[in-house]
Amino acid sequence: MDVAERSRARVQERLARLEQEFGSTAVDQTTFSVGEGAYRHAVEHSREGRVDVHAFVHNESGDVLLSEDDGSWTIPQGQTEDAERPAHAAKRVVSEAAGVECTIRDAVRATICGVRNDEDDDAETVYRLSVVFDAEIDSDALDEDDTDTETTGATAASDAAIRWDESAGAAVAEFV
Secondary structure, X not given: OOHXXXXXXXXXXXXXXXXXHHOOOXXXXXXXXXXXXXXXXXXXXXXXXXXXXXEEEXXXXXXXXEEEEOOXXXXXXXXXOOOOOHHHHHHHHHHXXXXXXXXXXXXEEEEXXXXXXXXXXXXXXXXXXXXXXXXXXXXXXXXXXXXXXXXXXXXXXXXOEEEEEOOHHHHHHHHO
């Protein structure tokens, strides 16, 4: 079995598990070309069975949690580790990025990403899976003062910088 077939089989297996856990999830597919280094990175992550995860975490007001990452504000995102379930990975990356706990409500969208090597036309396309989750903040996780303002130090246990974005509805719609 070649790289393309193995990676597609891994993606299909992960999609089947996702459907067992959350029911039917919207799935789309995209293909793009990257440089040699990024392509090798995609092949390695495919071999390891990694899934990219993104979490839209909402507070009681419906605002979306953003964490600071290299000077920009993003939703928490990362990858599965070893045989970790994507929903568990999403909870973990929220905790690591923002220092708060959340509850995963649903898998909103899954995207099958075909990655091509733009420097080698003979290289096979490798397939990766990216899943967007909808989550809610565990209300016990935040102090009352932290729910409506930008915070540096979301909880006593974290040095994460977070903020709640009221206008994130548009960003969520674009992402999903």
